[in-house]
Amino acid sequence: MNRPIIALDFPNKESIITFFAHFPVNESLYVKVGMELFYQEGPAIVQWLKSLGHDVFLDLKLHDIPNTVESAMTGIAKLGVSLTNVHAAGGQKMMKAALKGLEAGTRLGEERPLLIAVTQLTSTAESEMQKDQLIPVSLLESVVHYGQMTAASGLDGVVCSALEVQAIKAGTSPNFACLTPGIRPTGSAIGDQQRIVTPGQAREIGSDYIVVGRPITQAVKPYEAYQEIKNQWNGDY
Numbered sequence: 702m703n704r705p706i707i708a709l710d711f712p713n714k715e716s717i718i719t720f721f722a723h724f725p726v727n728e729s730l731y732v733k734v735g736m737e738l739f740y741q742e743g744p745a746i747v748q749w750l751k752s753l754g755h756d757v758f759l760d761l762k763l764h765d766i767p768n769t770v771e772s773a774m775t776g777i778a779k780l781g782v783s784l785t786n787v788h789a790a791g792g793q794k795m796m797k798a799a800l801k802g803l804e805a806g807t808r809l810g811e812e813r814p815l816l817i818a819v820t821q822l823t824s825t826a827e828s829e830m831q832k833d834q835l836i837p838v839s840l841l842e843s844v845v846h847y848g849q850m851t852a853a854s855g856l857d858g859v860v861c862s863a864l865e866v867q868a869i870k871a872g873t874s875p876n877f878a879c880l881t882p883g884i885r886p887t888g889s890a891i892g893d894q895q896r897i898v899t900p901g902q903a904r905e906i907g908s909d910y911i912v913v914g915r916p917i918t919q920a921v922k923p924y925e926a927y928q929e930i931k932n933q934w935n936g937d938y
Contacts (some may be wrong), residue, residue, distance in 0.1 A: 751790075764791045817860055904933075
């Protein structure tokens with residue numbers, strides 16, 4: 702059964718301990734550690750989550766010169782994360798350097814972490830992209846271009862809206878992984894996301910991974926909310 706990735710958008714470890722208290726002790730989760738948590742707690746938070754038996758998506762969206770990103774990725778690989786990412790806007794040289802760094806840091810006998818690239822943030826509207834980034838094409842064209850550039854760089858996939866999955870796979874490969882945030886169960890608040898779908902819609906469209914935050918982390922009953930979203934994601938009704 703595929704697990705939705707839970708976005709641990711908390712300020713500190715203590716908040717996560719409180720959140721995990723709602724889950725069975727032996728429940729193996731796939732969790733996302735983003736900038737807020739990582740910059741507060743450091744690499745130790747990843748090591749702690751792994752010690753509990755959870756898979757970790759380290760979501761730092763690296764975007765810097767190739768040498769810096771390569772070195773950073775070598776360190777990230779040594780943490781033993783399952784998945785990490787960069788910004789596709791950094792270009793092919795940077796993405797290839799990131800992949801090289803991950804491979805160099807992966808311990809002998811272990812699998813390299815999956816490496817994906819952010820296309821356009823799911824909080825970004827087309828008009829905002831065109832105005833702020835001076836990109837004259839449509840949002841979909843920009844996302845597909847970034848997806849093709851990512852595939853050409855040898856990465857495993859992209860972060861994108863589920864609404865863009867089919868176009869990306871058509872422009873790259875059916876096996877090119879698409880991880881989609883902006884997932885909201887029916888009736889949930891949209892929040893700061895612009896391009897959203899339900900877990901079931903994401904599955905039908907062809908998303909390979911989904912990331913869900915507030916509908917689980919801010920639920921009155923987080924474990925029940927997680928189970929419901931997992932069932933929708935897997936088509937178990």
